[in-house]
Amino acid sequence: MSQAPDRPEPPPYPGGEPGATPAARLAAYIRGGGLLVPLLTAVLAFFIAGLVMLFTGNDPFATYEAIFEGTGLQWLFPWVTGDDRTLAAVNLQQTLILTTPLILTGLAVALAFRAGLFNIGGQGQYIVGSIAAVWVGSSFAGMPAFLHILVAIAAACIAGAAWAGFAGFLKATVGAHEVISTIMLNYIALWVGVWLFSLGGPLQNDRDESLPVSNDVVEDARLPVFWGDPVLQGLHIGIFVALAAVVVFWLLLNRSTAGYEVRAVGFNPEAARYGGMSVARNYVLVMAVCGLFAGLAGALDVLGWQFRLATNDVQVSQIGFLGIAVALLGRSTASGTVAAALLFGALLSGTSQRNLDPTIFEPELASNLTLIIQGLVVLLVSADVLVLSALRRGRSLMMGRRRAEEPAK
Amino acid sequence: MTAHALAAGRALPAPRPVGWAGVALGAIAWYIALPPLLLRTPVPSLLVAAAAVAAGAYAIRADERRLGWGAVAAGVLGGLGAVVATESGESNLEDVFVWSALIAAMLRFATPLIFGALGGIVCERSGVINIGLEGMMLMGAFFGIFGADLTGSWVSGVLIGMAAGGALALVHALFSIQFRADQVVSGFAMNLLALGITGYVFIAHYGSRGTPDGIPRVPDVTLPGIEAIPFVGDAVGRASLLTWIALLLVPALALFLFRTPRGLRLRSVGEKPRAADSVGVPVIRTRYLAVIASGLLAALGGVYLSIAFLGSFSQNLTAGRGYIALAAVIFGAWRPGRALLAALLFGFSSALAQRLPTFSESTAVLFEALPYVLTLIVVAGLIGRTRPPAAIGVPYVKE
Numbered sequence: 005m006s007q008a009p010d011r012p013e014p015p016p017y018p019g020g021e022p023g024a025t026p027a028a029r030l031a032a033y034i035r036g037g038g039l040l041v042p043l044l045t046a047v048l049a050f051f052i053a054g055l056v057m058l059f060t061g062n063d064p065f066a067t068y069e070a071i072f073e074g075t076g077l078q079w080l081f082p083w084v085t086g087d088d089r090t091l092a093a094v095n096l097q098q099t100l101i102l103t104t105p106l107i108l109t110g111l112a113v114a115l116a117f118r119a120g121l122f123n124i125g126g127q128g129q130y131i132v133g134s135i136a137a138v139w140v141g142s143s144f145a146g147m148p149a150f151l152h153i154l155v156a157i158a159a160a161c162i163a164g165a166a167w168a169g170f171a172g173f174l175k176a177t178v179g180a181h182e183v184i185s186t187i188m189l190n191y192i193a194l195w196v197g198v199w200l201f202s203l204g205g206p207l208q209n210d211r212d213e214s215l216p217v218s219n220d221v222v223e224d225a226r227l228p229v230f231w232g233d234p235v236l237q238g239l240h241i242g243i244f245v246a247l248a249a250v251v252v253f254w255l256l257l258n259r260s261t262a263g264y265e266v267r268a269v270g271f272n273p274e275a276a277r278y279g280g281m282s283v284a285r286n287y288v289l290v291m292a293v294c295g296l297f298a299g300l301a302g303a304l305d306v307l308g309w310q311f312r313l314a315t316n317d318v319q320v321s322q323i324g325f326l327g328i329a330v331a332l333l334g335r336s337t338a339s340g341t342v343a344a345a346l347l348f349g350a351l352l353s354g355t356s357q358r359n360l361d362p363t364i365f366e367p368e369l370a371s372n373l374t375l376i377i378q379g380l381v382v383l384l385v386s387a388d389v390l391v392l393s394a395l396r397r398g399r400s401l402m403m404g405r406r407r408a409e410e411p412a413k
Numbered sequence: 414m415t416a417h418a419l420a421a422g423r424a425l426p427a428p429r430p431v432g433w434a435g436v437a438l439g440a441i442a443w444y445i446a447l448p449p450l451l452l453r454t455p456v457p458s459l460l461v462a463a464a465a466v467a468a469g470a471y472a473i474r475a476d477e478r479r480l481g482w483g484a485v486a487a488g489v490l491g492g493l494g495a496v497v498a499t500e501s502g503e504s505n506l507e508d509v510f511v512w513s514a515l516i517a518a519m520l521r522f523a524t525p526l527i528f529g530a531l532g533g534i535v536c537e538r539s540g541v542i543n544i545g546l547e548g549m550m551l552m553g554a555f556f557g558i559f560g561a562d563l564t565g566s567w568v569s570g571v572l573i574g575m576a577a578g579g580a581l582a583l584v585h586a587l588f589s590i591q592f593r594a595d596q597v598v599s600g601f602a603m604n605l606l607a608l609g610i611t612g613y614v615f616i617a618h619y620g621s622r623g624t625p626d627g628i629p630r631v632p633d634v635t636l637p638g639i640e641a642i643p644f645v646g647d648a649v650g651r652a653s654l655l656t657w658i659a660l661l662l663v664p665a666l667a668l669f670l671f672r673t674p675r676g677l678r679l680r681s682v683g684e685k686p687r688a689a690d691s692v693g694v695p696v697i698r699t700r701y702l703a704v705i706a707s708g709l710l711a712a713l714g715g716v717y718l719s720i721a722f723l724g725s726f727s728q729n730l731t732a733g734r735g736y737i738a739l740a741a742v743i744f745g746a747w748r749p750g751r752a753l754l755a756a757l758l759f760g761f762s763s764a765l766a767q768r769l770p771t772f773s774e775s776t777a778v779l780f781e782a783l784p785y786v787l788t789l790i791v792v793a794g795l796i797g798r799t800r801p802p803a804a805i806g807v808p809y810v811k812e
Contacts, residue, residue, distance in 0.1 A: 060617050122597055124544075180792040181801075183544070183597050184743060187736055188785040188792070195782035205775040328601060368616045372728075375609030383584075383602035386594035 125186025133299025164299015439487025529738025547735025553712025578712020
């Protein structure tokens with residue numbers, strides 16, 4: 005498979021070729037694809053999932069319609085009125101509640117990608133963040149509300165940053181591959197969480213010894229709800245925190261020296277080192293900031309709507325893993341991450357027990373369908389070379405000036 | 414000053430045996446506080462543990478660092494374990510440390526890990542990262558029991574399960590070899606796909622009732638003669654057919670990898686594909702076969718879980734066992750024999766976790782984390798750094 009560069013650009017086309025760093029591949033992908041490729045990827049994934057439904061005797065159109073109904077996104081259409089609109093608003097609140105942590109765990113993966121690292125450990129960082137938040141949030145009952153929230157969030161951020169920073173530290177000092185160390189840290193976080201809240205565990209609740217669940221976050225430490233009924237899980241202000249994090253992410257990467265270094269290290273660590281940058285320091289810092297994002301996601305979930313953690317919550321949570329699909333589909337860009345997080349947040353809430361009409365499609369089936377779609381998205385994005393070359397070929401055909409293919413390397 | 418100079422100058426004992434003795438002493442320190450010896454005072458254990466640490470320190474001084482730190486760790490852990498044991502009730506200890514039952518349980522828990530680890534070794538030795546072991550194992554687990562249920566025979570269940578794992582591996586091979594995808598991302602996608610596909614078919618076919626009882630199971634095999642021996646018979650006299658196969662596959666794979674021309678070719682493809690290609694080894698085809706073989710092996714581990722060990726299936730049945738198998742690959746330095754030891758160690762920790770709840774439910778849970786902690790320590794290079802195959806993760810492009 006050969007690729008002729010579209011534009012004559014120094015340095016000699018680094019992405020798309022095997023062996024290049026993930027960040028370099030990504031950069032090539034961003035340049036080459038634009039908006040079209042992610043859209044195509046998503047459409048193709050939904051199409052294949054539709055085929056799965058068709059073969060198992062379900063009507064894909066009716067199912068996708070029911071899922072869409074469940075997302076509440078029709079609230080955006082002005083012609084939806086009355087009761088439909090009220091229901092749509094409630095559903096949309098759920099969608100946005102789920103979008104909030106996905107934006108952040110997406111950023112946690114995206115930033116690492118930009119530095120040439122694969123942070124598969126968003127899940128573990130999310131878990132330690134939520135543990136820290138639930139511990140602070142359910143203790144210190146007398147603290148002023150605003151301060152209490154800040155301290156809980158700060159604790160979660162620090163926990164996540166430390167958890168991820170450790171993997172960065174191992175990478176920087178002894179060269180331990182971050183994929184392996186973050187996978188291990190995921191499961192360590194999971195079992196530590198289960199241990200803390202299990203029967204007889206140190207953070208098990210004080211009221212009922214038979215329940216493996218934490219104490220409740222006190223009223224004062226809960227995030228205010230600004231849209232919908234607080235009792236019925238309205239939308240909390242965490243979404244603004246997540247969006248602010250996106251802005252920080254963008255500024256950090258594109259408008260700061262640190263971000264320039266991060267991208268340079270991601271692009272070509274050897275060249276960055278030669279240019280006087282500390283690659284090791286960048287690895288640790290980047291991973292720490294990634295963990296901070298993921299830990300923050302855990303805090304917003306705990307303080308925003310969960311208010312307590314059970315051992316089961318720790319074990320079944322997939323928010324951190326979903327962040328990988330979000331970052332990949334969103335091309336690790338700020339706006340892409342938000343859009344992909346909204347897509348997956350909508351998919352999660354549209355297929356939830358609460359929002360999906362079981363007479364059309366079983367929610368349990370639908371949640372597995374979500375996993376299939378997620379897997380397809382990740383798989384299709386993994387073969388960026390394939391998509392890119394297909395796109396290039398298509399483009400050059402259309403423009404009628406197909407370049408002579410030069411042999412690879 | 415090197416170990417040799419030290420040893421030659423003053424005729425000191427060689428550091429290597431001392432280090433290993435330290436590791437053994439650490440284990441002994443713990444063992445004497447447990448049934449059947451069950452010393453009720455920690456003092457002898459602590460003395461032995463101190464000796465273990467001293468032996469470790471000696472080995473470290475003589476430049477045998479990895480082993481030395483291993484001995485120090487064994488001493489500290491053994492001492493701690495002994496103190497905990499002497500603090501706990503005698504009857505509790507008798508309940509948990511029924512050694513023959515623990516060994517039998519260790520084998521049961523280790524079997525899927527052995528299959529998965531062998532699959533991981535074959536795949537990664539050929540130069541393809543396989544994060545997707547978990548997914549391939551899960552495919553085997555579900556389609557194994559699904560096939561056994563549909564056909565009414567465990568043999569076809571095993572074959573269908575393996576075929577499902579192999580099919581998923583084929584997708585991974587197609588993407589990571591042919592399309593030169595990022596292998597970590599592709600492998601991760603395999604896990605998501607497997608989770609979704611098995612969950613979907615499981616719910617669509619069995620619904621909330623779950624798998625029915627009475628699905629044909631893989632039979633147990635008793636070793637005649639051994640079964641009658643008092644302690645040994647309880648521990649290893651009787652186990653699933655698949656457990657025996659797993660144990661036999663370990664030396665078989667070791668022989669294949671290190672003693673046959675084909676094994677050499679497989680390894681060369683993972684180390685120096687360009688050189689292998691130049692002497693006529695088909696790099697692409699070798700990698701394809703290796704990845705598919707890894708899918709078949711990992712799926713066998715899943716098949717064992719569903720139709721040998723449990724006799725049922727639930728969503729996400731493997732629950733991270735594929736990742737533990739991956740950990741065993743790394744812990745075992747991409748060698749079958751060492752990976753077997755790692756799998757047995759991880760299996761033992763699961764067996765303990767299963768029996769400890771009589772003591773304390775929450776402590777038992779921590780033993781579940783042990784494989785991951787140990788692997789983290791290994792990748793951190795504290796006890797012996799392991800080196801992956803040189804060309805791992807790099808797609809091959811023919812010149």
